[in-house]
Amino acid sequence: MPNLKELTHREDLLAGGHRLCAGCGAPIALRMIMLAKPDDMEMVAGCATGCVEVSTTIYPYSSWKVPFIHNAFENAGATVSGVEAAFKGLQRAGKIPADKKMKFVAFGGDGGTYDIGLQSLSGAMERGHNVLYVCYDNGAYMNTGIQRSGATPHYAWATTSEVGPAQQGKQQQRKDLTAIIADHGVYAAQASISHWKDLVTKAEKAFTLDGPAFINVFAPCPRGWRIPYNSSVEISKLAVQTGFWPLYEVEDGQWRITTKVHNKKPITEFLKPQGRFKHLFKPGNEALLEQLQAEVDRNYERVLARCGS
Amino acid sequence: MPEQKTIAATGNIFVAEAMRQCAPDVMAAYPITPQTTIVEEYAKFVAQGKVHTEYVTVESEHSAMSACVGASAAGARVMTATSSQGLALMWEELHIASGMRLPIVMANANRALSAPINIHCDHSDVMGARDTGWVILFAETAQEAYDNTIVACRVAEDPDVLLPVMTCLDGFITTHSIDRGQTIDDETVKAFVGERKPDYALLDTANPVSHGSFAGLGGPFFEFKRSQRDAIDRSKPVVERVGAEWSKIVGRPFGLIETWGLEDADVAVVVIGSSAGNARHVARQLRAEGGTKAAVVKIRCFRPFPAAELAAALKGMKAVAVLDRAESFGAEGGPLFLETRSALYDLERRVPVVNYIYGLGGADVKLELMRRVYSDLSDIASGAAAAEGLRYLGAR
Numbered sequence: 096m097p098n099l100k101e102l103t104h105r106e107d108l109l110a111g112g113h114r115l116c117a118g119c120g121a122p123i124a125l126r127m128i129m130l131a132k133p134d135d136m137e138m139v140a141g142c143a144t145g146c147v148e149v150s151t152t153i154y155p156y157s158s159w160k161v162p163f164i165h166n167a168f169e170n171a172g173a174t175v176s177g178v179e180a181a182f183k184g185l186q187r188a189g190k191i192p193a194d195k196k197m198k199f200v201a202f203g204g205d206g207g208t209y210d211i212g213l214q215s216l217s218g219a220m221e222r223g224h225n226v227l228y229v230c231y232d233n234g235a236y237m238n239t240g241i242q243r244s245g246a247t248p249h250y251a252w253a254t255t256s257e258v259g260p261a262q263q264g265k266q267q268q269r270k271d272l273t274a275i276i277a278d279h280g281v282y283a284a285q286a287s288i289s290h291w292k293d294l295v296t297k298a299e300k301a302f303t304l305d306g307p308a309f310i311n312v313f314a315p316c317p318r319g320w321r322i323p324y325n326s327s328v329e330i331s332k333l334a335v336q337t338g339f340w341p342l343y344e345v346e347d348g349q350w351r352i353t354t355k356v357h358n359k360k361p362i363t364e365f366l367k368p369q370g371r372f373k374h375l376f377k378p379g380n381e382a383l384l385e386q387l388q389a390e391v392d393r394n395y396e397r398v399l400a401r402c403g404s
Numbered sequence: 405m406p407e408q409k410t411i412a413a414t415g416n417i418f419v420a421e422a423m424r425q426c427a428p429d430v431m432a433a434y435p436i437t438p439q440t441t442i443v444e445e446y447a448k449f450v451a452q453g454k455v456h457t458e459y460v461t462v463e464s465e466h467s468a469m470s471a472c473v474g475a476s477a478a479g480a481r482v483m484t485a486t487s488s489q490g491l492a493l494m495w496e497e498l499h500i501a502s503g504m505r506l507p508i509v510m511a512n513a514n515r516a517l518s519a520p521i522n523i524h525c526d527h528s529d530v531m532g533a534r535d536t537g538w539v540i541l542f543a544e545t546a547q548e549a550y551d552n553t554i555v556a557c558r559v560a561e562d563p564d565v566l567l568p569v570m571t572c573l574d575g576f577i578t579t580h581s582i583d584r585g586q587t588i589d590d591e592t593v594k595a596f597v598g599e600r601k602p603d604y605a606l607l608d609t610a611n612p613v614s615h616g617s618f619a620g621l622g623g624p625f626f627e628f629k630r631s632q633r634d635a636i637d638r639s640k641p642v643v644e645r646v647g648a649e650w651s652k653i654v655g656r657p658f659g660l661i662e663t664w665g666l667e668d669a670d671v672a673v674v675v676i677g678s679s680a681g682n683a684r685h686v687a688r689q690l691r692a693e694g695g696t697k698a699a700v701v702k703i704r705c706f707r708p709f710p711a712a713e714l715a716a717a718l719k720g721m722k723a724v725a726v727l728d729r730a731e732s733f734g735a736e737g738g739p740l741f742l743e744t745r746s747a748l749y750d751l752e753r754r755v756p757v758v759n760y761i762y763g764l765g766g767a768d769v770k771l772e773l774m775r776r777v778y779s780d781l782s783d784i785a786s787g788a789a790a791a792e793g794l795r796y797l798g799a800r
Binding site: 137138139141148149152153154155157159160161162163164165166167169170172173174175176177178180181182183184185187188191197214215217218221222 | 427428430432457458460462463464466468471472473474477478480482496497500607608609612614616617618621623624
């Protein structure tokens with residue numbers, strides 16, 4: 096693992112000038128992931144339809160300094176599987192040097208990963224391609240206007256899980272995608288843009304192992320979460336410190352907490368700064384906050400239990 | 405002429421053999437009846453070490469075409485096969501494959517679309533994909549399925565084309581019936597198809613390019629589509645040229661359309677796929693009986709549509725029947741009828757055209773049904789009946 100100084104000397108593989116919003120967590124996640132690419136390895140990036148894709152490849156411009164492909168919304172896993180298969184086939188045909196090292200990296204938001212792209216991702220993981228799939232999880236369909244996804248937190252406001260007299264935001268709990276992918280028997284990790292060392296270490300591991308890997312990166316959306324654009328990293332820290340987003344990895348079936356949280360902060364510290372949860376702090380919704388605290392505690396304990404700690 | 409081997413095999417086995425000989429770098433496929441024996445045969449080639457192909461056993465047809473898109477953009481020679489619901493599930497990706505100008509060869513075992521579910525032949529699957537920007541070839545026989553696959557490989561990768569090509573064969577009738585045909589040696593096919601030479605391969609990591617960019621902000625989307633139209637228009641002479649070249653090697657005809665009995669015919673039947681055999685057989689019988697002098701025009705290349713060729717062939721006919729093995733619900737007739745009649749519109753003398761929907765979901769097209777078509781044509785030609793109404797051939 097390179098230190099911070101060494102990382103600053105590496106080439107940024109996502110050029111500036113892209114049109115993602117100020118404070119967006121996604122490009123931070125992407126750049127940190129790609130900083131972990133070993134020097135003796137080349138990569139191809141694939142991307143699901145979404146904020147990153149529409150903002151980084153506005154024709155005729157591209158922010159990508161590595162070969163890049165966008166295909167559609169639900170198929171980043173399958174598309175990158177195809178690129179990887181081409182590498183193997185052409186290498187077998189002797190058209191690519193046998194010692195050339197490559198990694199095939201797919202990026203997708205939570206909509207393109209938890210929901211519409213789950214089948215394609217599952218297939219890619221199950222088949223054992225040399226693919227790293229990175230989900231930048233901002234907890235809703237942000238590109239289309241903040242609609243709820245399988246990753247949207249319980250009771251969060253979104254434009255298709257509205258707040259009104261009959262309903263207080265999203266009525267369902269989040270899907271635990273990292274655990275679902277971990278159960279494919281592949282390397283799987285949860286990371287956050289606020290914990291750069293943890294994130295880069297996981298990415299480096301994913302690049303160097305020969306086979307499928309999945310990293311789910313917590314990446315706030317200031318626009319969708321109704322937070323100031325300069326608070327993304329702070330909010331991400333709170334997600335970790337409250338136990339909402341535990342940082343762990345699963346390797347060879349072994350679960351391991353990578354950043355231990357001592358004295359978890361109350362979940363309200365994560366919720367309070369975010370406009371998408373503001374209805375929860377109105378009189379009468381105290382029980383919902385209590386319920387959310389219980390859910391976070393239960394989920395965190397479950398992760399700890401799987402980690403054997 | 406290189407020596408050819410006569411074998412007896414199903415259409416699917418002929419297709420798998422042609423694919424092996426074209427030596428794709430990637431095959432990404434999902435099983436669906438009646439395509440399965442293509443992908444099973446190919447899996448045997450992989451297990452036996454007969455191919456260098458990376459075989460991606462995807463979890464759906466959508467992922468099959470998605471992986472083909474990724475692999476073709478990467479610079480590989482790519483093939484797959486599907487049918488019916490599988491083709492329908494790929495629909496989004498069919499547009500993306502052609503829009504990104506990616507050579508991919510796909511066999512389609514023509515099968516009815518649900519509902520109700522049915523596994524037998526009709527052309528509703530491919531006709532639903534007719535405007536997806538693919539070059540579309542049809543086989544009448546296992547032999548044509550073999551030849552089309554090899555020609556498709558060259559057409560798709562031709563620098564003037566760079567489009568995906570679908571090669572269709574009729575489900576069960578052609579895919580599963582054992583037919584007699586010829587294969588040629590591997591070296592001849594290898595030399596004929598050559599190597600793919602991609603211009604903007606993703607795997608050319610020294611020259612990174614972005615594929616699938618966003619052209620949505622007043623960008624050149626319209627111009628991209630215009631250039632795609634130019635590409636499929638350019639594919640027509642390429643199909644003809646490559647087909648003629650292959651024809652010269654194997655000694656079998658290859659044309660956008662195939663005509664029979666045209667010289668002295670009064671009426672004609674236009675047909676696609678395996679039913680052309682019955683159409684010719686009955687036309688031949690009628691001539692032997694001293695009856696109607698009929699021609700049969702079979703369409704081998706449906707996209708780009710051979711409109712000028714059809715107009716030239718059907719000019720002066722007293723009546724023409726178009727046989728559609730697919731519906732276009734709510735339209736004036738089946739898809740082949742609509743396009744054929746349109747192709748004849750600019751002729752100076754109007755040719756009466758009548759449409760038959762036939763053989764949906766594998767309904768048999770028996771000789772007596774085919775006879776009825778010629779008998780109707782005879783009545784129209786003599787003025788005893790009008791060329792009107794959509795006719796369901798043989799529906800109870």
